[in-house]
Amino acid sequence: MTLSTLVPPHVAWQTGALKNGPVIRKTTDIAALAGVFADTKSWQRCEPGQAVYDVDVLQTETCEGALFTGVTHVHPGRVGDEFFMTRGHFHARREQGEVYFGLRGCGLLLLQNERGEARVEIVTAGSVHIIPGYTAHRLINTGGEILSALAVWPTVAGHDYATLSDGFSVRIKTDGTGWRAEASHD
Ligand SMILES: O=P(O)(O)OC[C@H]1O[C@H](O)[C@H](O)[C@@H](O)[C@@H]1O
Ligand SMILES: [Fe+2]
Secondary structure, eight states: OOOOOOOOOEEOTTTOOEESSOEEEEEEEGGGGTTTSSOHHHHHHSOTTOEEEEEEEEOOOOSTTOEEEEEEEEOSOEETTEEOBOOOBBOSSTTOOEEEEEEESOEEEEEEETTOOEEEEEEOTTOEEEEOTTEEEEEEEOSSSOEEEEEEEETTOOOBOGGGTTOOSEEEEEOSSSEEEEEOOO
């Protein structure tokens, strides 16, 4: 018999580097994150082309039941007191969940339900984060190194950024040595 043998894509657990697959990278820089950070004056003083996070996604067929696999790398940095983070989103298909796996660095996964109630999970190498449906999610790098996390999510999930255009109910800022949570007053 002939059994087809494929070399699958490969992720380096230490760095999150994806190989052996058609990978598409999207980099989000400071300029693209207008209105996301609380301290607008500090944001204006940042280098507009400074990368805040890179997302590498394996190209996959998209249909009901299919899954995307990607790695998000959030660079270390702050805008004022607030740590670099992803924009964050609900899924357009609200019932769809996602799983994150921490690979390197340290940070937080900020989760918020549709009632605006927030919670955080600590992200470190090896941490597993089950994001249920109806839950917005944002990755925040609270450390001095790159924070990388692997994500798997349904291709039909989509992104809804508009619902959180006023931001999450909580902001994560430096307290000098670590992080503190602050209620947003948007
Ligand atoms: O879409 P953002 O909130 O900017 O987050 C960046 C990315 O983070 C994760 O990797 C998600 O799985 C992606 O779907 C998302 O696009
Ligand atoms: Fe998502």
